[in-house]
Amino acid sequence: MPARLESGVRARLGDASRPWGHAVAIGAAAAAVLMAVTSTGDVILLGVLLGLAASDAVAGGVAILAGAGVIGRWGTSSLAALAGGQAVVGAGGWTGSELTVASTWGGALALLLVCPPGLAPAAAFGATAAQIVAGPALAEGSSTGMIALRVLVPLGGMVVAMALARLVPRPIARTGAVLVGVVAAGLAFAS
Protein backbone atom coordinates (compact mmCIF):
# COMPACT_ATOMS: atom_id res chain seq x y z
CA MET A 1 0.00 0.00 0.00
CA PRO A 2 1.47 3.37 -0.91
CA ALA A 3 2.62 5.27 2.14
CA ARG A 4 0.41 8.25 1.42
CA LEU A 5 -2.68 6.07 1.07
CA GLU A 6 -1.80 4.14 4.22
CA SER A 7 -1.32 7.37 6.10
CA GLY A 8 -4.68 8.61 4.90
CA VAL A 9 -6.45 5.43 5.89
CA ARG A 10 -4.87 5.50 9.31
CA ALA A 11 -5.89 9.10 9.78
CA ARG A 12 -9.47 8.26 8.84
CA LEU A 13 -9.55 5.32 11.21
CA GLY A 14 -8.84 7.70 14.05
CA ASP A 15 -6.18 8.65 16.55
CA ALA A 16 -3.12 6.56 15.76
CA SER A 17 -1.17 7.60 18.82
CA ARG A 18 -2.85 4.97 21.00
CA PRO A 19 -2.76 1.74 19.00
CA TRP A 20 -3.97 -0.56 21.78
CA GLY A 21 -6.91 1.61 22.68
CA HIS A 22 -7.57 2.06 19.02
CA ALA A 23 -7.52 -1.68 18.45
CA VAL A 24 -10.19 -2.05 21.12
CA ALA A 25 -12.26 0.66 19.45
CA ILE A 26 -11.93 -0.90 16.01
CA GLY A 27 -12.74 -4.33 17.42
CA ALA A 28 -15.79 -2.98 19.18
CA ALA A 29 -16.91 -1.24 16.00
CA ALA A 30 -16.55 -4.45 13.99
CA ALA A 31 -18.46 -6.35 16.65
CA ALA A 32 -21.22 -3.74 16.67
CA VAL A 33 -21.50 -3.79 12.88
CA LEU A 34 -21.80 -7.57 12.87
CA MET A 35 -24.43 -7.55 15.61
CA ALA A 36 -26.46 -4.87 13.86
CA VAL A 37 -26.23 -6.31 10.37
CA THR A 38 -26.99 -9.89 11.43
CA SER A 39 -29.62 -8.83 13.97
CA THR A 40 -28.21 -10.96 16.77
CA GLY A 41 -27.52 -10.06 20.35
CA ASP A 42 -28.87 -7.53 22.75
CA VAL A 43 -29.37 -3.79 22.36
CA ILE A 44 -27.75 -3.05 25.72
CA LEU A 45 -24.62 -4.93 24.78
CA LEU A 46 -24.73 -3.21 21.41
CA GLY A 47 -24.90 0.15 23.17
CA VAL A 48 -21.85 -0.69 25.26
CA LEU A 49 -19.98 -1.76 22.13
CA LEU A 50 -20.88 1.50 20.40
CA GLY A 51 -19.56 3.39 23.42
CA LEU A 52 -16.30 1.46 23.18
CA ALA A 53 -16.17 2.01 19.43
CA ALA A 54 -16.48 5.73 19.98
CA SER A 55 -14.25 5.66 23.08
CA ASP A 56 -16.79 8.04 24.53
CA ALA A 57 -19.07 7.59 27.53
CA VAL A 58 -21.60 10.06 26.12
CA ALA A 59 -21.81 8.14 22.87
CA GLY A 60 -22.32 4.93 24.80
CA GLY A 61 -25.00 6.57 26.90
CA VAL A 62 -26.81 7.81 23.82
CA ALA A 63 -26.56 4.38 22.24
CA ILE A 64 -28.10 2.81 25.33
CA LEU A 65 -30.81 5.49 25.25
CA ALA A 66 -31.56 4.50 21.67
CA GLY A 67 -31.67 0.91 22.88
CA ALA A 68 -34.10 1.95 25.59
CA GLY A 69 -36.28 3.39 22.86
CA VAL A 70 -36.21 0.05 21.08
CA ILE A 71 -37.16 -1.71 24.32
CA GLY A 72 -39.96 0.78 24.92
CA ARG A 73 -41.40 0.29 21.49
CA TRP A 74 -40.88 -3.40 20.83
CA GLY A 75 -40.89 -4.70 24.40
CA THR A 76 -37.66 -6.62 24.05
CA SER A 77 -33.95 -6.00 24.12
CA SER A 78 -33.21 -8.78 21.64
CA LEU A 79 -32.06 -7.63 18.23
CA ALA A 80 -33.43 -10.85 16.74
CA ALA A 81 -36.84 -10.07 18.19
CA LEU A 82 -36.55 -6.51 16.86
CA ALA A 83 -35.83 -7.87 13.39
CA GLY A 84 -38.65 -10.37 13.70
CA GLY A 85 -41.06 -7.68 14.79
CA GLN A 86 -40.16 -5.49 11.86
CA ALA A 87 -40.45 -8.42 9.47
CA VAL A 88 -43.99 -9.03 10.70
CA VAL A 89 -45.45 -5.56 11.14
CA GLY A 90 -43.16 -3.52 8.92
CA ALA A 91 -40.12 -1.33 9.26
CA GLY A 92 -39.98 0.74 12.40
CA GLY A 93 -39.40 3.97 10.54
CA TRP A 94 -42.80 4.09 8.86
CA THR A 95 -45.00 1.62 10.67
CA GLY A 96 -47.11 2.33 13.72
CA SER A 97 -48.41 5.42 15.40
CA GLU A 98 -46.89 8.86 14.97
CA LEU A 99 -45.30 8.66 18.39
CA THR A 100 -43.60 5.34 17.76
CA VAL A 101 -42.38 6.41 14.35
CA ALA A 102 -41.06 9.65 15.82
CA SER A 103 -39.29 7.77 18.61
CA THR A 104 -37.71 5.43 16.06
CA TRP A 105 -36.38 8.23 13.92
CA GLY A 106 -35.31 10.12 17.04
CA GLY A 107 -33.26 7.18 18.27
CA ALA A 108 -31.61 6.80 14.90
CA LEU A 109 -30.91 10.52 14.65
CA ALA A 110 -29.36 10.54 18.12
CA LEU A 111 -27.03 7.72 17.08
CA LEU A 112 -26.01 9.50 13.90
CA LEU A 113 -25.43 12.77 15.72
CA VAL A 114 -23.28 11.35 18.48
CA CYS A 115 -21.11 9.33 16.10
CA PRO A 116 -17.52 10.59 16.25
CA PRO A 117 -15.42 11.18 13.12
CA GLY A 118 -13.89 8.10 11.55
CA LEU A 119 -14.84 5.31 9.22
CA ALA A 120 -15.15 2.55 11.79
CA PRO A 121 -17.46 4.35 14.23
CA ALA A 122 -19.53 5.64 11.35
CA ALA A 123 -20.05 2.10 10.08
CA ALA A 124 -21.10 0.90 13.52
CA PHE A 125 -23.41 3.80 14.36
CA GLY A 126 -24.82 3.93 10.82
CA ALA A 127 -25.60 0.22 10.72
CA THR A 128 -27.27 0.38 14.12
CA ALA A 129 -29.38 3.38 13.13
CA ALA A 130 -30.40 1.58 9.96
CA GLN A 131 -31.35 -1.51 11.96
CA ILE A 132 -33.60 0.58 14.18
CA VAL A 133 -35.35 2.42 11.35
CA ALA A 134 -35.48 -0.21 8.66
CA GLY A 135 -34.60 -3.70 9.78
CA PRO A 136 -34.85 -6.92 7.77
CA ALA A 137 -38.43 -6.09 6.83
CA LEU A 138 -36.97 -4.37 3.81
CA ALA A 139 -35.54 -7.62 2.48
CA GLU A 140 -38.86 -9.41 2.58
CA GLY A 141 -39.63 -10.94 -0.76
CA SER A 142 -35.93 -11.40 -1.51
CA SER A 143 -36.12 -9.59 -4.79
CA THR A 144 -32.82 -8.24 -5.99
CA GLY A 145 -33.90 -4.67 -5.62
CA MET A 146 -35.04 -5.18 -2.04
CA ILE A 147 -31.82 -6.94 -1.10
CA ALA A 148 -29.84 -4.13 -2.67
CA LEU A 149 -31.90 -1.71 -0.65
CA ARG A 150 -31.14 -3.77 2.44
CA VAL A 151 -27.45 -3.24 1.79
CA LEU A 152 -27.84 0.40 0.87
CA VAL A 153 -29.66 1.42 4.02
CA PRO A 154 -26.75 0.70 6.40
CA LEU A 155 -24.38 2.27 3.90
CA GLY A 156 -26.60 5.31 3.83
CA GLY A 157 -26.57 5.44 7.59
CA MET A 158 -22.80 5.31 7.55
CA VAL A 159 -22.55 8.12 5.02
CA VAL A 160 -24.95 10.29 6.99
CA ALA A 161 -23.03 9.61 10.20
CA MET A 162 -19.76 10.62 8.54
CA ALA A 163 -21.33 13.73 7.07
CA LEU A 164 -22.83 14.82 10.38
CA ALA A 165 -19.55 14.18 12.16
CA ARG A 166 -17.82 16.44 9.66
CA LEU A 167 -20.46 19.16 9.40
CA VAL A 168 -21.87 19.56 12.90
CA PRO A 169 -19.58 20.89 15.65
CA ARG A 170 -18.97 18.16 18.21
CA PRO A 171 -20.32 19.93 21.31
CA ILE A 172 -23.55 20.77 19.51
CA ALA A 173 -23.85 17.28 18.07
CA ARG A 174 -23.28 15.58 21.42
CA THR A 175 -25.70 17.83 23.27
CA GLY A 176 -28.29 17.43 20.54
CA ALA A 177 -27.85 13.69 20.52
CA VAL A 178 -28.45 13.44 24.25
CA LEU A 179 -31.59 15.58 24.03
CA VAL A 180 -32.97 13.75 21.02
CA GLY A 181 -32.14 10.39 22.61
CA VAL A 182 -33.96 11.26 25.82
CA VAL A 183 -37.01 12.49 23.91
CA ALA A 184 -37.00 9.41 21.67
CA ALA A 185 -36.82 7.03 24.60
CA GLY A 186 -39.55 8.95 26.38
CA LEU A 187 -41.80 8.82 23.32
CA ALA A 188 -41.22 5.09 22.97
CA PHE A 189 -42.29 4.40 26.53
CA ALA A 190 -45.16 6.88 26.35
CA SER A 191 -46.62 5.41 23.16
Added chain:
Amino acid sequence: MNGEQVLLAVAVACPLAGTLLGLLAPSTVVGRRILKSGALVSAVAWGALLVLSSAVHVGGFHSGPLVSSTACGAALLLISVDRDAPTRPALAASGFSLVFIQAALATGGGGGNGGALVGGLAASASCALAAAWEPGRVGGVLAPPAAAIGVLATAVGVFLVHDETSAWLLPAVGSATVPRNAVIALVIGAAGLCIAGGLRPGRSTVLLLAGGLGVGARAGPLLGIAANVAPAAPGTSEGLAGLVLALALVAIVASLLRKPPLAIAMLSLAVAAGPLRLLPASRLLAAAAVLALAIDRAPAWLLVVPGAAALVVGAVDAGSVLAIACAGAVATVGAVLAGVEFFDGAPATEARNRFDIWSVPTILAGGWLLLAPGRWTWTAAQELRFYDIGAARAAAAGLIAAVLVIAWWSRAPAGPETEPESDPQGEVEAGPEVEPGAGALPAELVLSERSAP
Protein backbone atom coordinates in the same frame (compact mmCIF):
# COMPACT_ATOMS: atom_id res chain seq x y z
CA MET B 1 -17.92 -41.32 47.81
CA ASN B 2 -18.74 -40.53 44.22
CA GLY B 3 -16.95 -37.94 42.12
CA GLU B 4 -19.17 -35.06 43.11
CA GLN B 5 -18.74 -35.83 46.78
CA VAL B 6 -14.98 -35.86 46.29
CA LEU B 7 -15.24 -32.46 44.66
CA LEU B 8 -17.27 -31.17 47.59
CA ALA B 9 -14.74 -32.53 50.05
CA VAL B 10 -11.91 -30.89 48.13
CA ALA B 11 -13.80 -27.61 47.92
CA VAL B 12 -14.37 -27.52 51.66
CA ALA B 13 -10.97 -28.84 52.74
CA CYS B 14 -8.64 -26.84 50.51
CA PRO B 15 -9.08 -23.44 52.21
CA LEU B 16 -8.29 -25.00 55.58
CA ALA B 17 -5.30 -26.88 54.19
CA GLY B 18 -4.08 -23.75 52.45
CA THR B 19 -4.34 -21.76 55.65
CA LEU B 20 -2.46 -24.29 57.75
CA LEU B 21 0.24 -24.87 55.15
CA GLY B 22 0.52 -21.13 54.61
CA LEU B 23 1.23 -20.64 58.29
CA LEU B 24 4.04 -23.19 58.06
CA ALA B 25 5.64 -21.41 55.10
CA PRO B 26 9.00 -19.70 55.62
CA SER B 27 7.61 -16.25 54.86
CA THR B 28 4.25 -14.53 54.73
CA VAL B 29 4.67 -13.91 51.01
CA VAL B 30 5.01 -17.62 50.33
CA GLY B 31 2.29 -18.31 52.87
CA ARG B 32 -0.09 -15.96 51.09
CA ARG B 33 0.61 -17.71 47.81
CA ILE B 34 -0.12 -21.10 49.36
CA LEU B 35 -3.34 -19.74 50.84
CA LYS B 36 -4.39 -18.32 47.47
CA SER B 37 -3.55 -21.62 45.80
CA GLY B 38 -5.81 -23.45 48.23
CA ALA B 39 -8.56 -20.92 47.57
CA LEU B 40 -8.07 -21.32 43.83
CA VAL B 41 -8.44 -25.10 44.03
CA SER B 42 -11.52 -24.61 46.18
CA ALA B 43 -12.97 -22.15 43.66
CA VAL B 44 -12.37 -24.59 40.81
CA ALA B 45 -14.01 -27.41 42.77
CA TRP B 46 -17.04 -25.29 43.65
CA GLY B 47 -17.19 -24.14 40.03
CA ALA B 48 -17.19 -27.73 38.85
CA LEU B 49 -19.99 -28.56 41.25
CA LEU B 50 -21.86 -25.57 39.91
CA VAL B 51 -21.44 -26.63 36.30
CA LEU B 52 -22.57 -30.14 37.21
CA SER B 53 -25.61 -28.73 39.01
CA SER B 54 -24.56 -30.96 41.85
CA ALA B 55 -26.64 -31.43 45.00
CA VAL B 56 -24.70 -33.84 47.22
CA HIS B 57 -23.87 -34.15 50.89
CA VAL B 58 -20.60 -34.90 52.63
CA GLY B 59 -21.05 -34.97 56.36
CA GLY B 60 -22.79 -31.78 57.33
CA PHE B 61 -21.88 -29.97 54.15
CA HIS B 62 -23.98 -29.84 51.04
CA SER B 63 -23.75 -28.39 47.58
CA GLY B 64 -26.40 -26.74 45.50
CA PRO B 65 -26.54 -23.95 42.93
CA LEU B 66 -26.69 -21.10 45.43
CA VAL B 67 -24.20 -22.67 47.82
CA SER B 68 -21.71 -23.53 45.10
CA SER B 69 -21.94 -20.15 43.39
CA THR B 70 -21.54 -18.18 46.62
CA ALA B 71 -18.72 -20.34 47.95
CA CYS B 72 -16.94 -20.15 44.61
CA GLY B 73 -17.32 -16.38 44.68
CA ALA B 74 -15.91 -16.21 48.19
CA ALA B 75 -12.87 -18.25 47.16
CA LEU B 76 -12.29 -16.01 44.13
CA LEU B 77 -12.54 -12.97 46.36
CA LEU B 78 -9.91 -14.35 48.71
CA ILE B 79 -7.60 -14.80 45.74
CA SER B 80 -7.94 -11.08 45.06
CA VAL B 81 -6.83 -10.11 48.58
CA ASP B 82 -3.45 -8.36 48.42
CA ARG B 83 -3.66 -5.41 50.79
CA ASP B 84 -3.89 -7.08 54.18
CA ALA B 85 -1.05 -6.60 56.63
CA PRO B 86 1.87 -8.91 55.70
CA THR B 87 1.81 -10.77 59.00
CA ARG B 88 1.09 -14.36 59.99
CA PRO B 89 -1.90 -13.45 62.17
CA ALA B 90 -3.43 -11.57 59.26
CA LEU B 91 -2.73 -14.52 56.99
CA ALA B 92 -4.38 -16.93 59.41
CA ALA B 93 -7.36 -14.65 59.93
CA SER B 94 -7.80 -14.25 56.19
CA GLY B 95 -7.72 -18.00 55.59
CA PHE B 96 -10.07 -18.84 58.43
CA SER B 97 -12.44 -16.17 57.21
CA LEU B 98 -12.88 -18.17 54.01
CA VAL B 99 -13.15 -21.44 55.92
CA PHE B 100 -15.89 -20.08 58.16
CA ILE B 101 -17.87 -18.39 55.43
CA GLN B 102 -17.90 -21.54 53.31
CA ALA B 103 -18.99 -23.53 56.35
CA ALA B 104 -21.73 -20.97 57.01
CA LEU B 105 -23.05 -21.28 53.49
CA ALA B 106 -22.68 -25.03 52.97
CA THR B 107 -23.86 -26.43 56.29
CA GLY B 108 -27.34 -27.94 56.52
CA GLY B 109 -29.77 -28.50 53.70
CA GLY B 110 -32.45 -26.61 51.82
CA GLY B 111 -31.77 -22.94 52.36
CA GLY B 112 -29.09 -23.72 54.93
CA ASN B 113 -28.94 -24.18 58.69
CA GLY B 114 -29.73 -20.91 60.42
CA GLY B 115 -27.49 -21.50 63.41
CA ALA B 116 -24.51 -22.47 61.31
CA LEU B 117 -25.20 -19.55 59.01
CA VAL B 118 -25.17 -16.97 61.78
CA GLY B 119 -22.27 -18.56 63.64
CA GLY B 120 -20.21 -18.94 60.50
CA LEU B 121 -20.90 -15.40 59.37
CA ALA B 122 -19.99 -14.02 62.79
CA ALA B 123 -16.72 -15.98 62.88
CA SER B 124 -15.89 -15.09 59.31
CA ALA B 125 -16.63 -11.41 59.86
CA SER B 126 -14.46 -11.36 62.98
CA CYS B 127 -11.56 -12.99 61.16
CA ALA B 128 -11.93 -10.77 58.11
CA LEU B 129 -12.07 -7.59 60.17
CA ALA B 130 -9.03 -8.70 62.15
CA ALA B 131 -7.08 -9.46 58.97
CA ALA B 132 -8.01 -6.14 57.39
CA TRP B 133 -7.86 -4.01 60.52
CA GLU B 134 -7.32 -0.38 59.50
CA PRO B 135 -8.97 1.99 61.98
CA GLY B 136 -7.20 4.95 60.44
CA ARG B 137 -9.22 4.83 57.22
CA VAL B 138 -12.86 5.68 56.63
CA GLY B 139 -13.56 2.27 55.16
CA GLY B 140 -11.79 0.63 58.05
CA VAL B 141 -13.96 2.52 60.52
CA LEU B 142 -17.24 1.82 58.72
CA ALA B 143 -16.70 -1.87 58.00
CA PRO B 144 -16.94 -3.25 61.58
CA PRO B 145 -20.31 -1.69 62.45
CA ALA B 146 -21.70 -2.60 59.03
CA ALA B 147 -20.58 -6.20 59.50
CA ALA B 148 -22.00 -6.27 63.03
CA ILE B 149 -25.35 -4.96 61.84
CA GLY B 150 -25.31 -7.51 59.07
CA VAL B 151 -24.68 -10.46 61.35
CA LEU B 152 -27.17 -9.28 63.98
CA ALA B 153 -29.93 -8.63 61.47
CA THR B 154 -29.32 -12.04 59.92
CA ALA B 155 -29.59 -13.61 63.38
CA VAL B 156 -32.85 -11.79 64.02
CA GLY B 157 -34.17 -13.03 60.70
CA VAL B 158 -33.20 -16.61 61.52
CA PHE B 159 -34.94 -16.42 64.90
CA LEU B 160 -38.09 -15.05 63.28
CA VAL B 161 -38.04 -17.89 60.78
CA HIS B 162 -37.60 -20.34 63.66
CA ASP B 163 -40.63 -18.85 65.41
CA GLU B 164 -42.72 -19.50 62.32
CA THR B 165 -41.42 -22.87 61.22
CA SER B 166 -40.03 -24.29 64.49
CA ALA B 167 -36.97 -25.34 62.56
CA TRP B 168 -33.49 -23.93 62.21
CA LEU B 169 -33.27 -24.77 58.56
CA LEU B 170 -33.98 -21.81 56.35
CA PRO B 171 -36.67 -22.76 53.86
CA ALA B 172 -35.66 -23.08 50.26
CA VAL B 173 -37.56 -20.89 47.82
CA GLY B 174 -41.03 -22.26 47.28
CA SER B 175 -40.98 -24.79 50.11
CA ALA B 176 -42.62 -22.81 52.89
CA THR B 177 -43.90 -19.44 53.91
CA VAL B 178 -41.93 -17.17 56.20
CA PRO B 179 -42.89 -14.01 58.04
CA ARG B 180 -42.47 -10.75 56.27
CA ASN B 181 -40.34 -9.32 59.08
CA ALA B 182 -37.95 -12.25 58.88
CA VAL B 183 -37.32 -11.63 55.23
CA ILE B 184 -36.80 -7.93 55.85
CA ALA B 185 -34.30 -8.68 58.61
CA LEU B 186 -32.42 -11.16 56.45
CA VAL B 187 -32.22 -8.75 53.52
CA ILE B 188 -31.04 -5.93 55.80
CA GLY B 189 -28.44 -8.30 57.20
CA ALA B 190 -27.34 -9.14 53.70
CA ALA B 191 -27.05 -5.44 52.90
CA GLY B 192 -24.93 -4.80 55.99
CA LEU B 193 -22.55 -7.60 55.06
CA CYS B 194 -22.33 -6.34 51.48
CA ILE B 195 -21.52 -2.83 52.67
CA ALA B 196 -18.81 -4.17 54.96
CA GLY B 197 -17.40 -6.20 52.11
CA GLY B 198 -17.67 -3.68 49.31
CA LEU B 199 -16.00 -0.74 50.98
CA ARG B 200 -12.42 -1.91 50.72
CA PRO B 201 -11.27 -3.95 47.71
CA GLY B 202 -8.17 -6.04 48.21
CA ARG B 203 -8.78 -6.67 51.93
CA SER B 204 -10.11 -9.83 53.52
CA THR B 205 -13.39 -8.11 54.30
CA VAL B 206 -14.34 -8.56 50.64
CA LEU B 207 -15.41 -12.08 51.57
CA LEU B 208 -18.35 -10.60 53.43
CA LEU B 209 -19.78 -9.39 50.14
CA ALA B 210 -20.12 -12.97 48.98
CA GLY B 211 -21.69 -13.90 52.30
CA GLY B 212 -24.15 -11.03 52.10
CA LEU B 213 -25.14 -11.87 48.56
CA GLY B 214 -25.55 -15.51 49.56
CA VAL B 215 -27.96 -14.54 52.32
CA GLY B 216 -29.79 -12.11 50.06
CA ALA B 217 -30.12 -14.62 47.24
CA ARG B 218 -31.83 -17.03 49.67
CA ALA B 219 -33.91 -14.52 51.58
CA GLY B 220 -35.08 -12.10 48.89
CA PRO B 221 -37.17 -14.55 46.88
CA LEU B 222 -38.86 -15.79 50.05
CA LEU B 223 -40.99 -12.67 49.83
CA GLY B 224 -42.58 -14.12 46.76
CA ILE B 225 -44.05 -16.98 48.74
CA ALA B 226 -44.78 -15.19 51.99
CA ALA B 227 -48.51 -15.42 52.41
CA ASN B 228 -48.75 -12.21 54.35
CA VAL B 229 -46.92 -10.36 51.61
CA ALA B 230 -48.40 -11.96 48.56
CA PRO B 231 -52.17 -12.14 48.72
CA ALA B 232 -52.26 -13.34 45.15
CA ALA B 233 -50.96 -16.65 43.88
CA PRO B 234 -47.36 -17.59 44.66
CA GLY B 235 -44.97 -16.14 42.15
CA THR B 236 -46.85 -12.93 41.67
CA SER B 237 -45.51 -11.10 44.67
CA GLU B 238 -44.27 -7.60 44.16
CA GLY B 239 -41.88 -7.75 47.08
CA LEU B 240 -41.60 -4.85 49.41
CA ALA B 241 -41.44 -1.64 47.49
CA GLY B 242 -39.94 0.39 50.31
CA LEU B 243 -37.12 -2.08 50.90
CA VAL B 244 -36.40 -2.35 47.19
CA LEU B 245 -36.29 1.41 46.74
CA ALA B 246 -34.11 1.92 49.82
CA LEU B 247 -31.60 -0.62 48.54
CA ALA B 248 -31.68 1.01 45.11
CA LEU B 249 -30.96 4.36 46.75
CA VAL B 250 -27.96 2.90 48.58
CA ALA B 251 -26.78 1.54 45.24
CA ILE B 252 -26.96 4.99 43.68
CA VAL B 253 -25.02 6.48 46.59
CA ALA B 254 -22.39 3.76 46.25
CA SER B 255 -22.01 4.51 42.57
CA LEU B 256 -21.57 8.20 43.37
CA LEU B 257 -18.83 7.19 45.83
CA ARG B 258 -17.14 5.19 43.05
CA LYS B 259 -17.79 1.82 44.60
CA PRO B 260 -19.18 -0.04 41.56
CA PRO B 261 -19.11 -3.55 43.06
CA LEU B 262 -21.00 -2.35 46.12
CA ALA B 263 -23.51 -0.56 43.90
CA ILE B 264 -24.05 -3.68 41.83
CA ALA B 265 -24.40 -5.81 44.96
CA MET B 266 -27.05 -3.46 46.35
CA LEU B 267 -28.89 -3.60 43.04
CA SER B 268 -28.77 -7.37 43.21
CA LEU B 269 -30.33 -7.34 46.69
CA ALA B 270 -32.95 -4.82 45.59
CA VAL B 271 -33.91 -6.90 42.58
CA ALA B 272 -33.89 -10.09 44.67
CA ALA B 273 -36.46 -8.55 46.99
CA GLY B 274 -38.55 -7.44 44.02
CA PRO B 275 -40.80 -9.46 41.73
CA LEU B 276 -39.87 -13.11 41.38
CA ARG B 277 -39.64 -12.72 37.61
CA LEU B 278 -36.47 -10.71 38.19
CA LEU B 279 -34.67 -13.50 40.04
CA PRO B 280 -32.33 -14.38 37.14
CA ALA B 281 -31.31 -10.74 36.87
CA SER B 282 -30.63 -10.62 40.59
CA ARG B 283 -28.33 -13.62 40.40
CA LEU B 284 -26.48 -12.26 37.38
CA LEU B 285 -26.00 -8.96 39.17
CA ALA B 286 -24.69 -10.80 42.23
CA ALA B 287 -22.16 -12.64 40.08
CA ALA B 288 -21.16 -9.35 38.49
CA ALA B 289 -20.67 -7.72 41.89
CA VAL B 290 -18.42 -10.50 43.16
CA LEU B 291 -16.34 -10.63 40.01
CA ALA B 292 -16.08 -6.85 39.73
CA LEU B 293 -14.84 -6.65 43.31
CA ALA B 294 -12.34 -9.42 42.70
CA ILE B 295 -11.09 -7.90 39.44
CA ASP B 296 -11.04 -4.39 40.95
CA ARG B 297 -10.28 -2.53 37.76
CA ALA B 298 -12.20 0.32 36.21
CA PRO B 299 -13.89 -1.50 33.29
CA ALA B 300 -15.07 -4.32 35.56
CA TRP B 301 -18.36 -2.60 36.26
CA LEU B 302 -19.31 -3.36 32.66
CA LEU B 303 -20.07 -6.84 34.00
CA VAL B 304 -23.41 -5.35 34.99
CA VAL B 305 -24.50 -5.57 31.32
CA PRO B 306 -25.83 -9.18 31.35
CA GLY B 307 -27.76 -8.53 34.54
CA ALA B 308 -29.17 -5.36 33.07
CA ALA B 309 -30.23 -7.20 29.92
CA ALA B 310 -31.93 -9.91 31.95
CA LEU B 311 -33.56 -7.27 34.10
CA VAL B 312 -34.98 -5.48 31.08
CA VAL B 313 -36.45 -8.70 29.74
CA GLY B 314 -37.85 -9.59 33.15
CA ALA B 315 -39.25 -6.13 33.78
CA VAL B 316 -41.01 -6.08 30.42
CA ASP B 317 -42.47 -9.51 31.15
CA ALA B 318 -43.51 -8.58 34.69
CA GLY B 319 -44.91 -5.28 33.53
CA SER B 320 -45.31 -3.96 37.06
CA VAL B 321 -44.33 -0.60 38.45
CA LEU B 322 -41.85 -2.13 40.86
CA ALA B 323 -40.18 -4.14 38.12
CA ILE B 324 -39.85 -1.02 35.99
CA ALA B 325 -38.47 0.81 39.03
CA CYS B 326 -35.82 -1.90 39.43
CA ALA B 327 -34.84 -1.47 35.80
CA GLY B 328 -34.78 2.27 36.30
CA ALA B 329 -32.49 1.86 39.30
CA VAL B 330 -30.05 -0.18 37.25
CA ALA B 331 -30.15 2.42 34.49
CA THR B 332 -29.57 5.19 37.00
CA VAL B 333 -26.63 3.42 38.58
CA GLY B 334 -25.17 2.73 35.15
CA ALA B 335 -25.58 6.37 34.16
CA VAL B 336 -24.02 7.58 37.40
CA LEU B 337 -21.07 5.22 37.04
CA ALA B 338 -20.53 6.31 33.45
CA GLY B 339 -20.94 9.96 34.42
CA VAL B 340 -18.47 9.69 37.27
CA GLU B 341 -15.96 8.03 34.96
CA PHE B 342 -16.58 10.70 32.34
CA PHE B 343 -16.37 13.79 34.53
CA ASP B 344 -13.65 12.44 36.81
CA GLY B 345 -11.37 10.49 34.53
CA ALA B 346 -8.81 9.80 37.26
CA PRO B 347 -8.72 6.16 38.35
CA ALA B 348 -10.34 5.25 41.64
CA THR B 349 -8.01 5.75 44.57
CA GLU B 350 -6.94 2.18 45.06
CA ALA B 351 -7.83 0.57 41.74
CA ARG B 352 -5.28 -1.88 40.43
CA ASN B 353 -3.46 -0.75 37.33
CA ARG B 354 -0.88 -3.46 36.88
CA PHE B 355 -1.05 -7.05 35.72
CA ASP B 356 -1.46 -9.59 38.48
CA ILE B 357 -1.34 -13.31 37.70
CA TRP B 358 -3.82 -14.02 40.48
CA SER B 359 -6.44 -11.91 38.76
CA VAL B 360 -6.46 -14.15 35.67
CA PRO B 361 -9.09 -16.61 36.97
CA THR B 362 -11.50 -13.85 37.89
CA ILE B 363 -10.92 -12.01 34.61
CA LEU B 364 -11.64 -15.23 32.73
CA ALA B 365 -14.79 -15.77 34.76
CA GLY B 366 -15.79 -12.16 34.13
CA GLY B 367 -15.27 -12.57 30.40
CA TRP B 368 -17.39 -15.70 30.48
CA LEU B 369 -20.13 -13.83 32.30
CA LEU B 370 -20.03 -10.96 29.82
CA LEU B 371 -20.03 -13.18 26.74
CA ALA B 372 -22.28 -16.07 27.71
CA PRO B 373 -24.52 -15.29 30.68
CA GLY B 374 -27.14 -17.67 29.29
CA ARG B 375 -24.70 -20.49 30.01
CA TRP B 376 -24.77 -19.68 33.72
CA THR B 377 -27.59 -22.13 34.22
CA TRP B 378 -27.82 -21.61 37.98
CA THR B 379 -29.06 -18.08 37.32
CA ALA B 380 -31.95 -19.47 35.23
CA ALA B 381 -31.49 -16.68 32.70
CA GLN B 382 -32.62 -18.69 29.68
CA GLU B 383 -34.01 -15.54 28.12
CA LEU B 384 -30.47 -14.44 27.34
CA ARG B 385 -29.85 -17.08 24.68
CA PHE B 386 -30.02 -14.43 21.95
CA TYR B 387 -27.59 -12.33 23.95
CA ASP B 388 -25.18 -15.28 23.98
CA ILE B 389 -25.39 -15.78 20.24
CA GLY B 390 -24.84 -12.12 19.50
CA ALA B 391 -22.03 -11.79 22.02
CA ALA B 392 -20.22 -14.79 20.58
CA ARG B 393 -20.40 -13.43 17.05
CA ALA B 394 -19.46 -9.96 18.21
CA ALA B 395 -16.48 -11.29 20.15
CA ALA B 396 -15.26 -13.20 17.13
CA ALA B 397 -15.56 -10.22 14.82
CA GLY B 398 -14.11 -7.85 17.38
CA LEU B 399 -11.10 -10.04 18.10
CA ILE B 400 -10.34 -10.51 14.42
CA ALA B 401 -10.57 -6.78 13.78
CA ALA B 402 -8.48 -5.93 16.83
CA VAL B 403 -5.77 -8.42 15.90
CA LEU B 404 -5.65 -7.05 12.36
CA VAL B 405 -5.34 -3.50 13.64
CA ILE B 406 -2.58 -4.42 16.08
CA ALA B 407 -0.75 -6.35 13.37
CA TRP B 408 -1.02 -3.39 11.05
CA TRP B 409 0.26 -0.91 13.59
CA SER B 410 3.08 -3.18 14.70
CA ARG B 411 4.50 -3.29 11.19
CA ALA B 412 7.67 -1.36 10.53
CA PRO B 413 6.63 2.26 10.25
CA ALA B 414 6.61 3.87 6.88
CA GLY B 415 9.54 6.13 7.63
CA PRO B 416 10.17 9.50 6.10
CA GLU B 417 12.88 8.03 3.90
CA THR B 418 10.08 6.74 1.69
CA GLU B 419 8.84 10.26 1.23
CA PRO B 420 11.85 12.54 1.59
CA GLU B 421 10.10 15.27 -0.34
CA SER B 422 7.46 15.61 2.38
CA ASP B 423 10.07 16.72 4.92
CA PRO B 424 12.18 19.35 3.18
CA GLN B 425 13.50 20.81 6.44
CA GLY B 426 14.76 17.46 7.67
CA GLU B 427 13.18 17.83 11.10
CA VAL B 428 11.64 14.39 11.17
CA GLU B 429 13.86 11.68 12.61
CA ALA B 430 14.86 8.58 10.69
CA GLY B 431 12.37 5.75 10.41
CA PRO B 432 13.80 3.26 12.95
CA GLU B 433 13.76 5.87 15.67
CA VAL B 434 10.13 6.74 15.27
CA GLU B 435 8.20 5.86 18.41
CA PRO B 436 6.43 2.51 18.29
CA GLY B 437 2.81 3.05 17.57
CA ALA B 438 3.34 6.47 16.10
CA GLY B 439 3.91 4.58 12.84
CA ALA B 440 2.88 6.48 9.80
CA LEU B 441 1.33 9.42 11.56
CA PRO B 442 1.44 12.60 9.57
CA ALA B 443 4.72 14.35 10.26
CA GLU B 444 3.07 17.40 11.81
CA LEU B 445 1.29 15.22 14.37
CA VAL B 446 4.49 13.44 15.34
CA LEU B 447 6.32 16.73 15.70
CA SER B 448 3.59 18.30 17.74
CA GLU B 449 3.50 15.30 20.05
CA ARG B 450 7.22 15.42 20.64
CA SER B 451 7.26 19.11 21.21
CA ALA B 452 4.55 18.86 23.81
CA PRO B 453 5.79 19.17 27.39
